[in-house]
Amino acid sequence: MSDLLERLRERGWRLTAQRRVVAEVLNGQHVHYTADEVHALAAERLPEIARATVYNTLSELVALGEVLEVSTDGRAKRYDPNAHHSHQHLICSRCGMIRDVHPEGDPLSALPENERFGFTISEATVTYRGLCPHCATA
Amino acid sequence: MSDLLERLRERGWRLTAQRRVVAEVLNGQHVHYTADEVHALAAERLPEIARATVYNTLSELVALGEVLEVSTDGRAKRYDPNAHHSHQHLICSRCGMIRDVHPEGDPLSALPENERFGFTISEATVTYRGLCPHCATA
DNA sequence: ATCTTGACTTGGACAAAGTCCAATGTAAGC
DNA sequence: GCTTACATTGGACTTTGTCCAAGTCAAGAT
Known part of the structure; x- marks a missing residue:
């Protein structure tokens, strides 16, 4: 976990409470959540987190290669934290x-x-x- | 082309002007249009065709196995008329x-x-x- | 050829997923 | 502990798609 946050910090990521919570929700999961599910889970720890922030953070994690976006069908995209093992x-x-x-x-x-x-x-x-x-x- | 319409008629499909136009737009294409593109192309021939009708017709063609739905990413689904050749x-x-x-x-x-x-x-x-x-x- | 009827179409409202933006807040370097 | 550039907020907006009640029409029956 802290590996992830450390890697991100090394790349100039500014570590805010919101980003930390989003990263923690994803980390180590073998289920792949939708953005809304991530938002709901993050809100359990940080009630006022905005949907837009979750979307922003997820996009950044994808851009940084730490998380993969999986679009299974016409429904919501899911986010796959297992980006470092090809599968x-x-x-x-x-x-x-x-x-x-x-x-x-x-x-x-x-x-x-x-x-x-x-x-x-x-x-x-x-x-x-x-x-x-x-x-x-x- | 008429093969498609004939096959559909044999299966009890009611042949309306709208359905004919949608089927004609898809038929023989090697590009895969989105529903909105199909609507725009269909409207060139039948100006008052409703968006809902295009969606209905596409769903029916998919259900009948005549057209494949391709969801590439989070964007609009595309419709692939080449359902009879595996690719x-x-x-x-x-x-x-x-x-x-x-x-x-x-x-x-x-x-x-x-x-x-x-x-x-x-x-x-x-x-x-x-x-x-x-x-x-x- | 006309009638009848159930299936089809329409258009507008609604919903889900996601983006954008101006105003406000704050992490991190000095 | 200041400063400021970067992040967050929340609400409006967009895109894609679904739903529904009312009107229309294709096709079989007469």
């Missing part, structure tokens, strides 16, 4: 639960040159969908 | 443009059994991101 996502089509997974190989290499259309490709994400054990039996 | 997407991080691409191999097989957490996995989608030739030079 992909497995999502339950029914309940929306997300698990981090680690497929083998590099999906980037599966795209031949003549399928790149002049793009400068920087990233490939793989999303697996299906039913989680709980939803499959329910 | 993946390459997205410009700046302007949001989408191209269909065809990577080699099957991403599903890259996920080992012990990384499936009891899920019944039905689908794997791969999304490549980068800058399109136009945005890379601008």
